[in-house]
Amino acid sequence: MKDNYAIEMLGITKRFGSILANDxxxxxxxxxxxxxxxxxxxxxxxxLMSILFGLYEADSGIVKKDGxxxxxxSPHDATKYHIGMVHQHFKLVDTxxxxxxxxxxxxxxxxxxxxxxxxxxxxxWLNKNVLxxxxxxKARKEVEQIVERYGLHVDLDKKVKDIxxxxxxxxxIIKMLYRKNDILIxxxxxxxxxxxxxxxxxxxxxxxxxxxxxxxxxxxxxNEIFEVCDEITVIRxxxxxxxxxxxxxxxxxxxxxxVGRKVExxxxxxxxxxxxxxxxxxxxxxxxxxxKKAVVNDVSFNVRKGEIVTLAGVDGNGQQEVIYxxxxxxxxxxxxxxxxxxxxxxxxxxxxxxxxxxxxPEDRQRHGLVLDYSISENAILDRYYEKRFSKxxxxxxxxxxxxxxxxxxxxxxxxxxxxNTAVRSMxxxxxQKIIVGREIERNADLLIAVQPTRGLDIGSxxxxxxxxxxxxxxxxxxxxxxxxxxxxxxxxxxxLVMYEGEIVGExxxxxxxxxxxxxxxxxAKRDRVNAIK
Numbered sequence: 156m157k158d159n160y161a162i163e164m165l166g167i168t169k170r171f172g173s174i175l176a177n178d179x180x181x182x183x184x185x186x187x188x189x190x191x192x193x194x195x196x197x198x199x200x201x202x203l204m205s206i207l208f209g210l211y212e213a214d215s216g217i218v219k220k221d222g223x224x225x226x227x228x229s230p231h232d233a234t235k236y237h238i239g240m241v242h243q244h245f246k247l248v249d250t251x252x253x254x255x256x257x258x259x260x261x262x263x264x265x266x267x268x269x270x271x272x273x274x275x276x277x278x279x280w281l282n283k284n285v286l287x288x289x290x291x292x293k294a295r296k297e298v299e300q301i302v303e304r305y306g307l308h309v310d311l312d313k314k315v316k317d318i319x320x321x322x323x324x325x326x327x328i329i330k331m332l333y334r335k336n337d338i339l340i341x342x343x344x345x346x347x348x349x350x351x352x353x354x355x356x357x358x359x360x361x362x363x364x365x366x367x368x369x370x371x372x373x374x375x376x377x378n379e380i381f382e383v384c385d386e387i388t389v390i391r392x393x394x395x396x397x398x399x400x401x402x403x404x405x406x407x408x409x410x411x412x413x414v415g416r417k418v419e420x421x422x423x424x425x426x427x428x429x430x431x432x433x434x435x436x437x438x439x440x441x442x443x444x445x446x447k448k449a450v451v452n453d454v455s456f457n458v459r460k461g462e463i464v465t466l467a468g469v470d471g472n473g474q475q476e477v478i479y480x481x482x483x484x485x486x487x488x489x490x491x492x493x494x495x496x497x498x499x500x501x502x503x504x505x506x507x508x509x510x511x512x513x514x515x516p517e518d519r520q521r522h523g524l525v526l527d528y529s530i531s532e533n534a535i536l537d538r539y540y541e542k543r544f545s546k547x548x549x550x551x552x553x554x555x556x557x558x559x560x561x562x563x564x565x566x567x568x569x570x571x572x573x574x575n576t577a578v579r580s581m582x583x584x585x586x587q588k589i590i591v592g593r594e595i596e597r598n599a600d601l602l603i604a605v606q607p608t609r610g611l612d613i614g615s616x617x618x619x620x621x622x623x624x625x626x627x628x629x630x631x632x633x634x635x636x637x638x639x640x641x642x643x644x645x646x647x648x649x650x651l652v653m654y655e656g657e658i659v660g661e662x663x664x665x666x667x668x669x670x671x672x673x674x675x676x677x678x679a680k681r682d683r684v685n686a687i688k
Contacts, residue, residue, distance in 0.1 A: 196584025197569030239331030
């Protein structure tokens with residue numbers, strides 16, 4: 156029956172110039188169900204949800220809520236119809252508090268509600284039309300009720316810039332619930348979470364479902380989809396391929412539908428026995444300038460040719476700062492970084508790159524790309540000065556275009572054959588592939604890869620894993636940072652666990668269990684380790 160559906164999107168078509176993002180797509184979300192939408196990067200998932208949330212307008216097609224056609228021309232309309240969305244990149248104001256972000260745009264103004272006298276009526280009118288004094292006490296009470304009801308515990312008074320990614324995500328969820336939304340859209344919500352945080356998030360989803368919320372869950376992670384979702388709609392190349400009942404299908408069948416072929420990860424070949432040291436970090440120490448506390452405390456380790464060494468740990472325990480210190484993004488207070496026996500500690504970022512270091516950064520939009528530049532421009536972002544790309548102080552546009560085209564083809568970057576496409580208009584996964592391709596093609600001795608498959612679909616993950624293993628076979632040294640234990644165990648030769656700025660454990664993946672690794676990551680077990688071999 157039609158009223159069994161909370162949301163129907165029928166015949167949705169959307170073009171961006173020559174790119175057909177959505178091609179007559181139909182999706183149906185049942186009331187009180189969780190519907191997964193999955194597909195490759197650039198398949199059209201986020202575009203489709205942006206139409207439902209009012210960020211884009213469809214070229215054709217209709218949207219129905221509870222069987223009645225509605226027009227969602229803006230996020231304000233979406234809120235009116237109780238549709239909320241948590242975006243892949245959070246839409247929060249860093250300098251505002253958590254509470255201010257939650258009520259932003261839906262502020263409650265101070266008002267005399269019960270039998271106001273003439274002066275109080277004047278104040279009410281002035282406040283509504285001129286003063287705009289926000290009633291934070293009333294808003295706080297309402298938000299605290301939501302926090303307790305759903306177990307979404309956050310510090311309402313902290314600024315967003317000072318809270319963890321997990322807390323930012325909870326803030327976004329509370330924002331939706333504060334607006335009394337009953338249709339909840341989550342776009343890649345677990346891409347930035349650790350395994351423990353993912354488990355907690357999936358519990359939250361189930362609780363929201365029990366409350367009668369209808370949820371759309373965009374994800375590439377099939378384990379999560381099969382754990383919480385009732386149905387799965389697969390999109391490929393902008394078209395709806397099929398909708399499946401989760402209990403009646405398999406992960407292998409869904410992955411094959413997503414990429415159009417069977418997906419298999421290559422097994423990790425045995426180590427080639429190189430002994431040459433490529434990277435050596437000695438006594439690295441970094442201090443938070445605000446708290447004056449050491450966020451990296453006397454860390455030492457090395458990486459050899461033909462070896463993948465992984466820094467593992469719960470986010471916020473110093474892994475990111477170690478990478479910042481090695482690459483030069485942030486200043487170190489003490490310690491030495493040696494690359495091929497050369498002290499590069501004081502080198503600029505460009506000098507480190509020239510010395511043989513490549514870096515796939517964690518935050519692709521802040522440290523990896525210039526979003527308003529084209530694919531071609533981003534492909535040579537820190538190589539434009541090389542002879543092959545420049546001629547007598549002028550850029551060699553023909554060579555740049557050829558290089559970008561080769562990169563696009565080799566790494567399956569979906570650009571519709573146009574290297575002049577602005578990176579801002581591309582999906583997060585395709586943005587990631589530009590960075591991965593650019594850094595791999597540099598052919599550096601040391602590759603630092605931080606969350607290299609974040610936001611990528613299962614086919615792209617397979618490709619990146621195999622590329623990293625091929626780099627390893629060719630004798631490259633790889634320093635990997637990953638929150639995903641599946642990836643850690645699939646790729647690592649050595650695992651270094653970080654906790655509170657120190658290396659507290661060193662393991663071979665063949666000799667440690669996931670449970671024991673989790674204990675070290677949580678700080679329940681620790682051993683101060685000098686990880687130089």
